[in-house]
Amino acid sequence: xxxxxxxxxxxxxxxxxxxxxxxxxxxxxxxxxxxxxxxxxxxxxxxxxxxxxxxxxxxxxxxxxxxxxxxxxxxxxxxxxxxxxxxxxxxxxxxxxxxxxxxxxxxxxxxxxxxxxxxxxxxxxxxxxxxxxxxxxxxxxxxxxxxxxxxxxxxxxxxxxxxxxxxxxxxxxxxxxxxxxxxxxxxxxxxxxxxxxxxxxxxxxxxxxxxxxxxxxxxxxxxxxxxxxxxxxxxxxxxxxxxxxxxxxxxxxxxxxxxxxxxxxxxxxxxxxxxxxxxxxxxxxxxxxxxxxxxxxxxxxxxxxxxxxxxxxxxxxxxxxxxxx
Amino acid sequence: xxxxxxxxxxxxxxxxxxxxxxxxxxxxxxxxxxxxxxxxxxxxxxxxxxxxxxxxxxxxxxxxxxxxxxxxxxxxxxxxxxxxxxxxxxxxxxxxxxxxxxxxxxxxxxxxxxxxxxxxxxxxxxxxxxxxxxxxxxxxxxxxxxxxxxxxxxxxxxxxxxxxxxxxxxxxxxxxxxxxxxxxxxxxxxxxxxxxxxxxxxxxxxxxxxxxxxxxxxxxxxxxxxxxxxxxxxxxxxxxxxxxxxxxxxxxxxxxxxxxxxxxxxxxxxxxxxxxxxxxxxxxxxxxxxxxxxxxxxxxxxxxxxxxxxxxxxxxxxxxxxxxxxxxxxxxxxxxxxxxxxxxxxxxxxxxxxxxxxxxxx
Numbered sequence: 177x178x179x180x181x182x183x184x185x186x187x188x189x190x191x192x193x194x195x196x197x198x199x200x201x202x203x204x205x206x207x208x209x210x211x212x213x214x215x216x217x218x219x220x221x222x223x224x225x226x227x228x229x230x231x232x233x234x235x236x237x238x239x240x241x242x243x244x245x246x247x248x249x250x251x252x253x254x255x256x257x258x259x260x261x262x263x264x265x266x267x268x269x270x271x272x273x274x275x276x277x278x279x280x281x282x283x284x285x286x287x288x289x290x291x292x293x294x295x296x297x298x299x300x301x302x303x304x305x306x307x308x309x310x311x312x313x314x315x316x317x318x319x320x321x322x323x324x325x326x327x328x329x330x331x332x333x334x335x336x337x338x339x340x341x342x343x344x345x346x347x348x349x350x351x352x353x354x355x356x357x358x359x360x361x362x363x364x365x366x367x368x369x370x371x372x373x374x375x376x377x378x379x380x381x382x383x384x385x386x387x388x389x390x391x392x393x394x395x396x397x398x399x400x401x402x403x404x405x406x407x408x409x410x411x412x413x414x415x416x417x418x419x420x421x422x423x424x425x426x427x428x429x430x431x432x433x434x435x436x437x438x439x440x441x442x443x444x445x446x447x448x449x450x451x452x453x454x455x456x457x458x459x460x461x462x463x464x465x466x467x468x469x470x471x472x473x474x475x476x477x478x479x480x481x482x483x484x485x486x487x488x489x490x491x492x493x494x495x496x497x498x499x500x501x
Numbered sequence: 502x503x504x505x506x507x508x509x510x511x512x513x514x515x516x517x518x519x520x521x522x523x524x525x526x527x528x529x530x531x532x533x534x535x536x537x538x539x540x541x542x543x544x545x546x547x548x549x550x551x552x553x554x555x556x557x558x559x560x561x562x563x564x565x566x567x568x569x570x571x572x573x574x575x576x577x578x579x580x581x582x583x584x585x586x587x588x589x590x591x592x593x594x595x596x597x598x599x600x601x602x603x604x605x606x607x608x609x610x611x612x613x614x615x616x617x618x619x620x621x622x623x624x625x626x627x628x629x630x631x632x633x634x635x636x637x638x639x640x641x642x643x644x645x646x647x648x649x650x651x652x653x654x655x656x657x658x659x660x661x662x663x664x665x666x667x668x669x670x671x672x673x674x675x676x677x678x679x680x681x682x683x684x685x686x687x688x689x690x691x692x693x694x695x696x697x698x699x700x701x702x703x704x705x706x707x708x709x710x711x712x713x714x715x716x717x718x719x720x721x722x723x724x725x726x727x728x729x730x731x732x733x734x735x736x737x738x739x740x741x742x743x744x745x746x747x748x749x750x751x752x753x754x755x756x757x758x759x760x761x762x763x764x765x766x767x768x769x770x771x772x773x774x775x776x777x778x779x780x781x782x783x784x785x786x787x788x789x790x791x792x793x794x795x796x797x798x799x800x801x802x803x804x805x806x807x808x809x810x811x812x813x814x815x816x817x818x819x820x821x822x823x824x825x826x827x828x829x830x831x832x833x834x835x836x837x838x839x840x841x842x843x844x845x846x847x848x849x850x851x852x853x854x855x856x857x858x859x860x861x862x863x
Contacts (some may be wrong), residue, residue: 201651227651233681238640238674245644248629249588251651253644265670272634273641280630282621283836318837341839370842417842 180360183353185327186216186292189334190254192364194224200338201246203232204239204256204292212256214294214353236266240291244273247287247343254338260295260347261304267312274343275318288341290334294350296388296438297485300478307475308387308439313345314416314448320369321345321416325352325390328360332367333413340369349388356391372419374426378406381432381498383491384423384449386412389436395488400495407495415445423449424456431462432498438485441469463501468494511711513723513755516730519783521792528734536581538798540729541789543577545804547597548786549811550606551760554613557819558764564615569596571727571759574785575691577601578732579659582740588649589628590642590660592635594691594758598659602628606815610822617832627656636666639675639688646684646749657685657743659736665696667710676717676751685743687736687750691726693758698771714751726754727785757783830856 180188194200202217202224208231211218221229232239236257243253257263263270270291278286297306313321322337322344324330330348337344375390376397385393390411400407408426412418427433433453435446446467453465468486476484516525523529551570557563569576572594580601583589589602596609603625612619612631620630629645632638642660649656666672667690679686690710694701707713714721720742724735732754739750757780761768768777781787793799834841834849841849 201647233674233677235670235674235677237671238643238678241637241640241671241674242644242647242678245590245641245646246648247644248641249645249648251648268634268637268671269640272637273632277630278839279837280617280620281836282618284622285629286839320838320842417844420844 177359178362179357180327181354181357182324182327182330182348183214183216185331185360186334186348187218187220188360188362189331189338190217190220191223193335193338194220194228196364197252199250200228200252200254202229202254202256205234205258206231207256213258214350216292217256236262236264237269240266240269240274243289243291244269244277244287247289248277248285252288252338254290254292257291257293259305260293260309261307263293263309270313270319270345271316275316278342279318286341287343290337290344290346292346292348294353295347296349296351297475297481298351298388300481303477306481308437308470310347310415311439311444314445315443319343319345319416320414321347322369322414323347323349323387324413325349325387325411326356327358329367329373329413331360332365333369335364336366336369339366344369347387351388352391367413370414370417370419372422373411373413374408374422375411376407376409378408378430380406380430381434381495382408382410382423382426382430383434383436383495384410384412385436386415386445389438389486392486392488393436393491396491396495399488399492403496405495405499412445418448418452420452420456423452427453427457428460431460433461433465434491434494434498435465435467436469436486436491437467438470440472441467442472444469463498466494466498507708509712509715511709511723513725514731514735515725515728516734517728517788517792519788521788521795529730532730532733534798536733537730537789537793540574540577540581540733541786541793541799542807543580543597543601544573544729544786544789545807546811547573547577547600549808550596550609550815553812553815553819554609555760555764562823563610563613565763565765566613567594567763568758568760569594571780571784572691572693572756573597574729574732574789575689575726575754575756578729578736579689581733582736583659584656586627586654586656587740588642588645588656588658590638590645590658591629591631592638592661592663592666593631593633594663595661598661599625599628602626604628606818607822610819614822614826616826616828636662636669636672636675638662639666640671640678642686642688643675643679643682643684646679646686647682650682650684655744657687657740657748659687659689659740661689661691663696664690664692664694664701664704664710665699666690667713668704676713676719676749679749680717680719683746683748685746685748687739687743687748687752690751690753691756692753693756695758695762695772697762697766700771710753711751717751719749719751720747721751721753723753723755726756727783727788729785729789759784
């Protein structure tokens with residue numbers, strides 16, 4: 177075990193896989209010499225050489241599109257999009273090729289690749305540096321979308337993502353990059369994709385979230401516990417495919433559901449979760465399922481982001497409303 | 502102080518002109534006669550398949566189809582220079598090259614007849630599937646080129662797009678990445694004058710496509726795409742040089758789409774009969790057959806006989822396709838992921854239960 181933050185644990189996962197599998201290449205804007213703007217890929221070029229770890233020209237469609245070709249030709253590319261807000265030029269490649277190549281060729285060509293990108297708010301950044309576009313990807317058949325919430329999860333989930341034969345969008349909650357440290361095994365380990373993690377068991381209400389918001393809910397839990405409300409907290413870890421069973425079992429036990437995300441409300445992952453709750457636990461519900469999300473507005477610049485992002489106080493407020501219903 | 506953009510010379514490489522006259526005798530002498538005959542046969546085969554598919558489509562037996570007619574020499578030449586381990590990255594109008602890579606007529610019919618199985622590429626080796634989003638496939642070619650280079654292999658990639666494709670951002674990104682990475686990729690732009698209805702002059706303010714290579718720092722050339730001998734010679738050379746690490750290359754093949762963009766298109770809306778007639782005179786099939794007929798290596802009778810042979814094979818395979826038509830529920834679900842996610846499996850099961858309840862055969 178060694179104590180790592182998420183930057184270090186992701187770097188460690190990349191390091192382990194680059195060492196183990198010579199078909200892996202890693203590239204992106206500033207990902208080589210500098211180690212990326214968040215230093216996630218620090219020292220990897222020194223260790224594995226410029227042919228395998230390198231800076232790409234500044235073009236997101238180019239980064240993802242060339243990775244499709246590499247994957248078809250037998251490499252396993254890991255590419256970095258500098259911020260999720262800049263992924264849109266690559267959206268065409270992701271939707272029309274990354275997600276479909278396997279289906280289009282009836283399984284002849286799979287495109288094992290990981291597209292990593294930091295996402296989410298809370299770091300007081302410029303426009304386009306704080307959004308949460310994950311639902312856009314979860315909507316696309318052919319992709320899997322993974323979001324870690326701790327250094328431990330990040331390492332295990334990323335290794336699973338790299339080893340997957342399907343293309344994975346790996347969204348990193350940048351607010352957590354250096355916010356938490358925890359004991360992380362130095363050796364290789366994997367965590368199942370598509371499997372949620374029950375972080376706290378409880379009897380009165382189920383709260384489901386993912387990514388950086390997990391921490392906010394954990395803080396809200398402290399308030400809830402003081403008020404004698406027993407909360408079950410589920411971290412999705414993977415937003416597609418969603419672990420339907422874990423959610424269904426939990427809501428069938430508690431009878432109440434709150435989903436929390438900092439993404440905009442309409443068409444969010446939480447909307448999907450509420451559908452699952454209705455399909456699987458409708459008759460058990462003690463209160464209408466509820467969501468706490470970002471607004472259907474543009475993410476404000478830093479001075480306004482506290483209005484937009486769910487915080488522990490607001491989460492606790494919604495929990496109370498559901499209990500009182 | 503300024504770059505003299507109009508003074509950069511872009512010669513159009515031609516060996517045999519429209520009348521079958523040889524302009525570049527030394528280069529022409531290097532092409533074996535059997536290559537010319539093989540080239541002509543392949544053009545004729547692609548032409549025959551093309552016309553048959555259009556005819557089936559008109560009879561309501563096929564779906565939307567983009568005809569190749571008039572442009573076949575380009576894809577035929579590409580198919581003839583590619584070696585087994587070389588990669589082909591198609592757009593959608595280079596059928597003769599797919600056939601060379603091992604795509605079967607049956608698969609062609611399946612694909613244009615609306616079955617996903619048509620792009621399974623069962624026998625085609627190192628070929629990507631059709632790519633309909635314009636120019637997006639060029640990036641895949643660059644990526645394959647990178648993999649070839651990393652693995653220290655000697656293979657090359659030939660990638661296709663059209664003149665419309667050169668306006669897309671992915672065209673720029675693919676050429677730029679390819680130039681930085683110095684990959685063994687040959688980008689062929691089939692400039693057939695129109696992107697659906699939009700003429701080349703509305704596509705770019707540049708004089709031509711080949712010129713764009715200069716700005717990317719890669720070697721470019723413009724070739725008469727209706728001159729099989731010029732296409733074959735130039736591709737032979739650039740493929741050889743790419744194998745030696747001198748890639749990438751940008752090759753503009755100047756041609757004309759004698760047919761419609763697809764079977765849903767009506768070219769009379771945007772171009773004149775006179776223009777079409779002029780280009781019919783430059784038809785690659787006519788040109789090569791005229792030359793070889795003069796040399797007594799080809800004849801109208803021989804051509805007719807071959808067409809009949811080809812038609813027989815086409816009709817046989819088409820019948821086989823028509824009798825094989827069925828789309829299983831599994832075909833929708835089975836190939837998206839390496840393992841079907843549980844939720845997706847549940848969707849399939851739910852649908853199958855409906856079919857069962859209705860007594861429908863899945």
